[in-house]
Amino acid sequence: MLGLGTITKKVFGTSNDRKIKSVRGIVAQINALEEEFAAQTDEQIKEKTEALAKRVMGGESLDAVLPEAFANCREAAKRALGLRAFDTQLIGGIFLHQGNISEMKTGEGKTLVATFPAYLNALTGKGVHIVTVNDYLARRDADWMSKVYSALGLTTGVVVPQQPDDEKKAAYKCDVTYATNNELGFDYLRDNMKSELDQMYQRAHHYAIVDEVDSILIDEARTPLIISGPAQDRSEMYRQIDKVIPGIEALHFELDEKTRQASFTDEGNDYLETQLSAMGLLPEGQTLYDPESATLVHHVSQGLRAHKLFTKDKDYIVRDGEVVLIDEFTGRMMVGRRLSDGLHQAIEAKEGVDIKPENVTLASVTFQNYFRLYEKLSGMTGTALTEAEEFQEIYGLGVVEIPTNKPIARIDENDQVYRTSKEKFDGVLEQIKKANAKGQPTLVGTTSIEKSDYLSKLLTEAEITHNVLNAREHEKEAQIIADAGKLGAVTIATNMAGRGTDIKLGGNVEIEIQAAIAAEPDTDPDIIRTRIEAAHADDEQKVKDAGGLYVLATERHESRRIDNQLRGRSGRQGDPGRSSFFLSLDDDLMRIFGSERLDKVLSTLGMKEGEAIIHPWVNKSLERAQAKVEGRNFDIRKQLLKFDDVMNEQRKVIFSQRLEIMEAKDVSEITTDMRNQVIEDIVTQYMPANSYADQWDTEGLYAAVIQNLGIDVPVMKWAEEEGVDDDTIIERLEEAAQKHMDEKTAAFGEDTMRSVEKQILLQTIDAKWREHLLTLEHLRSVVGFRGYAQRDPLNEYKTEGFQLFEKLLDTLRTDVTQKLGQIRPMSKEEQEQLVAQMRAQQEAAIKAQSDAKARATEDATGQGSTAREGFVEGDPKTWGSPGRNDACPCGSGKKFKHCHGKIA
Structure with a gap:
């Protein structure tokens, strides 16, 4: 029996259906102009841009010129890129212009969609920002779409880190500017630290289109952007604290994995007081409960979090002697990003790498408050509906689900839940073997580098050729993704959010052609293209016959969107495909959010080893757990925003x-x-x-x-x-x-x-x-x-x-x-005196440098100052009581803390 809601939707359609229907008339107007615009010369297309801009500057609304602007842009894209926008892409562009989020499935051509509202809004002359999740996509999209803007007579710029000032200023002055969310936010803060107008980068915040809007405005909105400067160096303190943490036992602390917090029990505090007193860090007669101990308690708490809540190769990796964070949502390395409040230093101490000093905040802004500066904001993603409430409440953005150009043919199977992690991975391996035997390409999703490595080891032992895509393979990612749709390919991916490259069945023909042209410079490129396209068509059909891309996830993420992003890699543009999730009661989501009841149910059913439970009810209960986590994360972000609003x-x-x-x-x-x-x-x-x-x-x-x-x-x-x-x-x-x-x-x-x-x-x-x-x-x-x-x-x-x-x-x-x-003007004598003073300081600094070099040479040759009278190498009682920064009593010339006072 159908529910009332279902019956109502069948009769009246959903609110989303009504929104789509409301713009069909505009699409019809654009299509009616297609023939007229196709007859224009390249020069006339540019002249049309000038004419439209004059009308907009003269007071005509953007909505009034939209059909002509979109028709002009479609024709320019067709000539520049050989791509004719589908009606669904025009619909997506219209809703972006209206200040909404267009939810479009993977492979529906979001990059091209953005050119339509960007072109229309650039006619105002105020500039448009297109925001991407990483520098690679900013450069790639700017390079690719600049051909369209150039054909329309507009300029395109790209903003990336470490860019020379002149280049960056020029990029912001362009009609359309591509940039990452981080660089835009940091440039806003930098601009507000400048002292001259001509040093500033950004113009007014007119209109922004945010690609992967859920990743940028939701996932990354938990932590603010901070520009900071160095503070006092406390690296020695972190190293000493790090020696205490490994001796801590389970009864000494409590973990809250949901909030990622750790705290000491009373037994833990007693243990710490004993250890810290013995090390001389806690003064005699002082306890950890005294106000004077606040800094010490803070350091110890961060050390505990570093050891118990942050895992190497999952939350961070160590590369070239540096702790590099890994984005939990995209699986990418976040080079240059550091955890605050001394937590990053605690992890550095744990890993035994150089500890960089903590920083003090010079300027700060949250992504929420930065993007709310724009007069108009819009966004694109494959997955936004699950967070529609947050988008509406925080940013005033509606979410519109854009229909796919071709119906989705992917089969989404029910989750398979196993008792243990080992049984789950055995089941995963069996499925990969089956798919591989018939040539079906398989994309296996994991949640951490550690699990990717474990699965890779299993596949190697089973002699199955495969590729691994994670933070370590960052540079090869485009090639790995391009190959993921080939016949019999097996690809393990830590996370597929914001990768920016489509998985095409049979492989990415354009990338193959480019590689072949580079490898065979003497052969006619047209001959190479014809040969590869013919071979690709054959491979594509074979992959389709094998069932298309098989997405196999080894765990559910705490956010439904991340799961949907992975699933959406299969079945693009009406291709066949299949997706399934393999889970176990050991998984983080199941373990933290109530697997006890499910474990009892499975025990009652008397499940044998290697068996899985498969039922729609399991899917529903897991989605409820995910919705709870999403709700909690929304509350965290709302709370952060409420506090930041005060500062904002x-x-x-x-x-x-x-x-x-x-x-x-x-x-x-x-x-x-x-x-x-x-x-x-x-x-x-x-x-x-x-x-x-x-x-x-x-x-x-x-x-x-x-x-x-x-x-x-x-x-x-x-x-x-x-x-x-x-x-x-x-x-x-x-x-x-x-x-x-x-x-x-x-x-x-x-x-x-x-x-x-x-x-x-x-x-x-x-x-x-x-x-x-x-x-x-x-x-x-x-x-x-x-x-x-x-x-x-x-x-x-x-x-x-x-x-x-x-x-x-x-x-x-x-x-x-x-x-x-x-303040007062200086006399000529005072100016000369100041110059002489500066010169003397400079000479003193040079002398100090040469003295330091001489001392270093003496240290190296063992010729330092004389040792303290009665000094005996192995007997600390004969050393006296030198301060940490005093000269070492051994006569080396070094400070005591760097010599015999060095803590092992």
Whole structure:
């Protein structure tokens, strides 16, 4: 019997069906123009772009010119790339232009779809950003689609890390700019640390199309982007702590794998106190519960997390002596990305590699708040419906499921659940052998490098030829994916999200042709193309006859989207295909989210070893578990955003203020207002309103005037005059301060003084903002404890964050006024003296360097200073009590901590 909802959908269609139907008329208009645009010359296509841009600049809406713009773009793409966009691709482009997420299945041509709304919105002259998940895709898509934009008369740029400034600025000035989400966010932060307008990279945030939108706006939105600078080096502390952790037993700590947190039990704290006291890290009489131990507790907790929650070759790999994080969603190496709060240093200590110092935050923004800067935002992905609520709530983005060009012919089988991991992998191996015997290409999905390696070992033992795609094979990925659809191919992939290369049945013919042309430079390329295309057509048919691509997943991910991305690699463009998931009760998802009940059910059924349970109910219960995890992750991101929103409002104020200062030619009015406010504040402090003259602190006021304004005026005499009140004093101080600044301007010159004012303003704002960020970080780390006192941590953070911001503005005014009051032009003699001083410092530095080299040579030859009297190599009692940074008593010339005081 059908439910009411099902019957209603059959009669009225789903809301998604109605959305698709609403744009069919626009598609019909575009198709009706096809013949007219096909008759245009290449030059006329470019002229059409100019004509459309003039109409848009003249006030005509983008919606009004959409059919002509899309028809022009389709014709340009057909000529430049030999690709004619399907109606479904036009539909996807229309919804992108309207500010939605177009969910399009793998192989439906999302890269081409983006050109339509990008072209249309670029007609405004404000620039369009197309956002990709990695540099490889940004370069590839920009290179590939620039042919289309060029045919339309538009410019294309690409932004990548370590790019020269001129190149980057030019890329942002283009009509369409391809870039990664990280680089866009970091450039936004860098721009707001610049002191000159012409040094800034980005223009206004007009329109962005985010490719793999779920990966960028959901998966990566848990952690903010941070630009940081080096802090105090504590590498020795991490190494010492790391020696304690291996001795910790199960009763000493508790793990929460769901939240990835670790904490010590009372027994653990007792054990740590004993160990840390013995090592001299915990002073005598001090416990871990004392406030003075907060830093030590923090270090030990991070050491515990590094050892118990972060696994080598799953969460990170060690490459060239560096700990490189692995993105849990894409399986890619995140070179240059580091864990914060000393956790990365703790992992470095665990792996015995060089420990890089911790950093302090200079600027920070979340992806949510960065992408909400855009006037219009849209996105594309194969999997967004499961997160539709979050997209709507956080970004105001609707999700529209775009129909496939051809019906999906893939068979999705029910999950197979085994008791143990070994039984599961035996079942996986058996399935691969069966598929391989009939030539069916197999894509095997795993969740970690470790499991990929284990499966690879099994396949090698079974003498099955295969490729492994994971973070280690990053450079070969395009070739491995291109070969994954070949007859009898077996490919193990750690994760398939955002790979950007389609798996085509029979192999990727274009990549094969390019390789063959490079290998046979003397042969006619047309002959090579004809030969390979004929062979490919035959191989493609054989693969189709074998059942198409078989996607075999060895575990379910905590997010349904990641599973759907893997499954979606099969059955592209109406190809045949098959997918199945092999699971065991040992899998992380099953183990953490309630496998006990299922284990009891399987035991009751009396399942034999090697048997699997296969039933739609199992699929449903697993999807419910995944939905719970997704809901929890959404809450984490929402909470992060609520806290960041507090900072974001303040960030907007500071950044917009900086921009105003940079754009202004003359900021003397701002500095004057600041100075006058400071004068009011100090007069109010020392001459309170409604107080008597004998209650005034005129000596304090005199000292404050000299300190803050840099002027020596007879404040105490003024205060003794009859009828003088606080307003009179304020007026006289303002006049004296203004006269003082006018004299400085005359001495410096008008232009120099205006430039000095601007630089002092910007430098002071930046310094104060950095201090404020650090204070907010500390506030954020302690405000959570307010919950124990029945007070809402978020409200506490908002209230105290606002008070801190007000304090920032007060101290900013004072600092700027003080600095401007103290500056003065230098005389010729002073300038010469400064040059001589700098030269002497330079010579001293060179001498110190040569002395250090000489000492190093002496150390190497054993000729250092003399040893302490009575020093005996093997008897520490004879060494005295040197400090950590004192010279070693052995006479080597080295510091004690680097010589005999070195901790083994």
